[in-house]
Amino acid sequence: MRPSTLARLRAAAACAGFVALCAYPIAVTNPYYARIGGLVLLSAISASAWNIVGGYAGQVSIGHSMFFGLGAYLPLVLYSNWQLPPTLGVPMGILLAVFLAVLVGFPAFRLQGHYFSMATIAVAELIRLLVSNWDLFGAAIGVRGPAVSRTVWDFAFRSVVPYYYLFLAGLAAVLGTTRLIERSRMGYYLRAIKSGEGAARSLGVPSRRYKLYALMVSAAFASLAGSFYALWIGFADTSSTLGILVSVEMVIVTALGGAGTLYGPLIGALILIPLQNFSNVLFGAGGTGLTFLMYGGIIVIISRFEPGGLVHLWQHRLRPLIRSA
Amino acid sequence: MVLIQVIAGGLLLGAVYALLSSGLTLIWGMMNVVNFAHGDFVMIGMYIAYWVYTLAHGGVLFFTPLAAAVLYVLGVLVYFALIRHVMRGPMLGQILSTFGLALFLRYAAFWAFSANFKTLPDTLVGGTLVLGGIRISAAEALAGTVALALTVGMHAMLLRTSIGSRLLAVSEDRTAAMLMGIRPDRMQAVAWGLAAANAGIAGALIATFYYVSPTVGESLVLIAFVVVCLGGFGSVHGALAAGLIVGVVQSVSAYWFGPVYEDIVVYAMFVAVLWIRPQGLLGRA
């Protein structure tokens, strides 16, 4: 196949995909499927956020739930304790998440590889345990948001459609930011750090500082995703927002699609989230176990056979095959 | 005094922690890799104990060696099928591989055995020992003593036997070991087998006095990490000392502050160890 034909096909597919993404909630009226659309976007935002520090900079955090949870809890806590509009918590959550990122990242980034991952797991779990026992955050019960909007700032809509477009804007924001980073000095520095931190430092790259920057940006968007979740679902507790499975989902969605690529997380979300929902329905009561069983299996297979994810699979195995056809 | 009893209980539990961490520290030292599925190896040992008793009425003396054997094979299998390959690849792949394995094992157990806690009857290793005013359950005493003996035995094996010195050689300097005709691949597989077997034994022992559920792996793996970090990776006698310390700290915290704090203290210790001793963790000493 000629390269120009392939390129044209690819551009056409990308256009079609973009249009589908924008028109989805209008075209699909079934609320169940519309809801899945919202879940896909939410997952894509969190995963894209993780991708900045985990995919590009190669710092595999398995504790990003701390940022997501922060973003989810804050708006609802403001509402349930002080009747403030939840949307106020969104920018607050972002600022606090960035602050938390510095607090955790500064000592944690002294550690390399597996040790860094373990540190993030430990800190996230510690936070989860503390929140589960703190009444201000609803302890084990969780916190709720408004059932109906008192003003427009409460963001409690009935249908998923306005949320869907809000999430789409959020996705555009995180992907736009990632693209900017990719093409700037920070992007090259992060990829160098991932490839070889020692060599990068010998070239003048202040690695610790850039890892922190990456974590700060990542945390901000993870918090945003959490806030979106809270505004939509109207409820948060530790297992849905601070549990380790929240962190793991971000990682495998990204890894499946392609860590360190721009659209990898979105692709991963488009595949994994519908799969998760349908398997839950399919397997019924024992469903939760089988879903994560499947997750585990997928992760093992990706890590063993194609750690670069689907994007890598496409670029390095399938595309050359098609080109030579 | 109740406190002394609590400490005694902590020491016994700590010995079990030491046993299950002893193999992990060996792998860590040899390959600089973290096995996120280690806690689930313990969990499998626990289920083996449960099912052997429930189905065949086998006792501790039967199901413990069986758990060791089954897990040894599993450990070697995991090494050859998964670990050996991912170690040559990117960091994300390495971390995901054992993490994925952990999820897989955990939820396989969830699916197969349901989330309900299961317990072995108290009468299996029954009774209470009374030593100078301290009451200890016989099951815990047995578990602790066996664990202690096996950990010390492992340490001795590494230092005194030929296979032990080969394992240590690969751990210290892989290239030099190869030049001496030792095959690192084989030794690493053996290490994985041993680590899994130790985890399995620990699980079987724990099942005699603790509840069996699919999710015990999650907290146990973190305890194992704390023990290995604290004791110095690659060091089995370090794991022994650290295991005992962690066991005591955990028990005393639960006693003083309440059971919820048991986990919090372990995580806090873990964070503290990582923060204060990063020099010991970056690369090998």
Add this chain to the structure above:
Amino acid sequence: MLLRAEGISMNFGGFTAVAGASLEIEPGEIVGIIGPNGAGKSTFFGCLVGDLKATAGQVRFLDHEVTHRSPEHHARLGMARTFQVPQTFEDLTVLENVMVGALLRHPRAAEARRFAQGLLEFAGLAGAAANKAGSLGTPGRKRLEIARALATEPKLLLLDEALAGLTPTEIHTAIELVRAIHARGIALVIIEHIMEVIVTLAQRVIVFNQGKIIAGGLPGNVMRDEQVVAAYLGSHGRRARVPFDA
């Protein structure tokens, strides 16, 4: 005075790898460091570039104290180095590898790219610009490392056995590259095993043995020094011929 190392000692828990080594480099010099295996030259090198924290002694670059400073600080001041085992960024292209170096002095990506492209031409790697660094063979990687280090616009470049494992033809090309670098006014410190290379390139040679500097001076003189011959070449030393360009 570009670089001054005074009284550098390095102890590894009881084992002294380097004892009281001193070195001074002027701008534009080429200095070679030789010595048998385990003589301490790599350790000394590590102390100079900031890989290792010397247990005693001081290193000053352009009159800034750099003994215990980070590698990135060294690079910013103008000291660049290559690695004994090449550590190129495997997943990045050849051009991107050099760009990472160039971004130090050219923060804008477009400028850094242009500068990097120029450097690739200088190093003879322009043809491979779009290939992943992982696809290069060892000689290519060594060359890439040099180009990448040069991109940081150093005043001093330290090469750690950059010519080891190369065929004679490759060595010849590499020597040309080093000479071209020198012609740009960059000082060089070269650790090497290969006698011909040191003798051809170095204006001045220092010799390590068992952690100490046992000789220093013009290559010709140093090669004939009895201690050096004994340490390096053993009893066969007398019979080895060492060709050099005067």
